[in-house]
Amino acid sequence: MSHTGKEGEWMKRITKIDKVEPLIPKKLRVAAYCRVSTGSDEQLASLEAQKSHYESFIKANPEWEFAGVYYDEGITGTKKEKRTQLLRLISDCEAHKVDFIVVKSISRFARNTTDCLELVRKLTDLGVFIYFEKENINTQSMESELMLSILSSLAESESVSISENSKWGVKRRFQNGTFKISYPPYGYDYVDGGMEINPEQAEIVKYIFAQVLSGIGTHQIADELNARKVPTKKGGKWTASTIRGMIYNEKYVGDVIFQKTYTDEHFSRHTNYGEKDQYLMQCHHEPIISREDFEAAGAVLNQRRLEKGITKGSGKYLNRYPFSGKIVCSECGGKFKWRIHSKNGGKYVAWCCGKHIDDVTACSMKFIRNADVEKAFVTMMNKLVYGRRFVLRPLLERLREMDRSDSFSMIQELELKMEKNAEQRQILTGLMAKGYLEPALFNKENNELLQEAAELELQKNGLSHSVNGEMVKTGEVEALLKFAEKGEMLTAFDGELFGRFVEQIIVYSRTEVGFQMKCGLTLRERM
Structure with missing residues (x-):
């Protein structure tokens, strides 16, 4: 209703309401992933059966839309990098072509804890969840990753056991000549x-x-x-x-x-x-x-x-130069290879990007002279000797000031909790064996303790890794500072010194490289 402007008079207004179409819920796009570990006829037949099963299983659900079956055959499952179809599935998830994934079991999806949790986290961040049939786990409804971590660990142990048994069988065939x-x-x-x-x-x-x-x-x-x-x-x-x-x-x-x-x-x-x-x-x-x-x-x-003068053994076949295998292209990530160049009747060693050698359109990085890299290293080390008080000493002091005592005490506290957890599980097992506990109650309490143990283990490993990493970095800085404090300037390239302190060389251009030191510093130097 609206007011007409005259006191006491009102006019009725009627507005037509358009028809509201009922919302049709969007179907969930569901894909399946399956894998067989060898290329034998029996395993390939198993793969065909899995593909047929999952297509029927997905299409039977009216709320699901079949998004395909992704499968890898004749490939080991111990590393995800070698499974092209799994990587394609993840790529399709990133492109929002898949909403949900069905897998037979964790061991078919990943054979080690790190890969499994990494993939689950990545897919969860994309809003894509996984249902593991054998374990009856839906990552969408899980309250935490702890149980998945435990199950993944079991899958990893199973993989190691299978691998060891396989190695034993292979060794026997080596010995009797039937391999x-x-x-x-x-x-x-x-x-x-x-x-x-x-x-x-x-x-x-x-x-x-x-x-x-x-x-x-x-x-x-x-x-x-x-x-x-x-x-x-x-x-x-x-x-x-x-x-x-x-x-x-x-x-x-x-x-x-x-x-x-x-x-x-x-x-x-x-x-x-x-x-x-x-x-x-x-x-x-x-x-x-x-x-x-x-x-x-x-x-x-x-x-x-x-x-x-070539040394044959571990590492590269050509090992005459300290830079072998250590020079990396900043443009394409390829490794540099050595070449003999000629100029004005003379010869010199140069380093060229491997990708540029194979295809100049794949990488535009030009070659660099071996002598120029050696000079750049000498200059960089002399700068460290000269400016050790301004670069190395402050870095070392910062590393030493990081109070790791808290981390050590936290690790000790976690170890005490882990011991207590193990004792509680042992008591539970004893009570169950004597018939004092119902199986259902035992399973409930034991699973909670297992989850707690897994979480404590993860926390301890994380802290230990952090502490060890910082200790290694501190040790490298101490060694570099000890060299610099001698105050002796380099007059020529020293291959042993390069190998001791430099992890790799990054080539930014023909006139600039970066020396990535083992202590974590990357020092740029012009040539």
């Missing part, structure tokens, strides 16, 4: 559980050995094969290191050395330099190269290596 090489080197194919010569590739292998025996360098051989467009085993480009690896590969004479590499407790692979037993099996398969040519070619490379 099958599923991915043979260039020149061979895997046929019916054995290695058979690939005639076309075998001719290339013979050509490579013949070239080495005639004195041709490995770089020149690689360039020649690339110019002829000869494909490698994986279809990539030939490199000098690939050629060297073939010359030293005993499989070309029909032998096999088992366990050249091994997997550590963190599921990372390493070259075996004697940490694990190795097993040699002779006459394992048909050879491509005679033993005489094989030994002669290896001797040629060894002689050339000795003449050039």
Whole structure:
């Protein structure tokens, strides 16, 4: 109603209300993730069954919209980085294409605690939650991550146990000579559980050995094969290191050395330099190269290596320069490689970005001279000697002033709580064994204590890591200051000194680099 302006008179006003359409709730876009750990026919059949199950399971829920099944096959589950479909699923979650994920179990999703919790937290921040069927856990309804942490730890223990059992079985096959090489080197194919010569590739292998025996360098051989467009085993480009690896590969004479590499407790692979037993099996398969040519070619490379002063062993094959493997491009993140450049009849060592060498459009960073980097290091160290009172001493004092006594006392307090927690669980178990506690009550109390124990462990590990990190950093600064306080200016580059204090070199341009010190400082220097 509204007033007309005249006292005592009112006029009625009627407004039409438009029709309100009922809100239709948006369906939840649900995807499933599944994985099998090997590429066998039985496992692939299992994968097909899982895919079919999840598609039917999701489509049967009227409130869900099927967003697809993501699956990885023939890939180990111990590290998330190697699972391309899992990474694609996460990318689709970030693009808001998926709202909810269904997984068979935690062990199918992640095999170590760090990866599992990291992925769950990342997806939770995106508003995407996960339902683990086997454990009946929905991350959306969980009050904390503690129970998931405990279950993830169990999955990690299961993974380690499976890995150890697998290693034991592999070792036994090494010892009795029944281990099958599923991915043979260039020149061979895997046929019916054995290695058979690939005639076309075998001719290339013979050509490579013949070239080495005639004195041709490995770089020149690689360039020649690339110019002829000869494909490698994986279809990539030939490199000098690939050629060297073939010359030293005993499989070309029909032998096999088992366990050249091994997997550590963190599921990372390493070259075996004697940490694990190795097993040699002779006459394992048909050879491509005679033993005489094989030994002669290896001797040629060894002689050339000795003449050039190259050290072969752990790390890079070329280890003549202290900067090897330590120079990083700020533009693309690639590692720098050394090259011999010529100018006005003279030669000098230069460092070039690996990506720029392969493709100038991928990275525009130009080369830098080895001598210039050495001079920059000398200048930087002399600046530290000169300005130690203004740079290093204040940094060391700040690190020492950080009161770590509180952290140590907190760690001790947490350890006492953990001991008390363990005692309480032991008492509970004793009462349950004597029949004084009902199973339901025991499970409730025991689960609460387990959650508390997991939380205490996480807090203790976090504090310990923080304290240890600061102690290492303090020690590095103390060592650097001790060197600087001698007051001796460098007159020439010192490779041992560089290796002691510098973690890596970051190249910002042809005229500026940054020395990333082991103590945490990054010091820029112009060249």
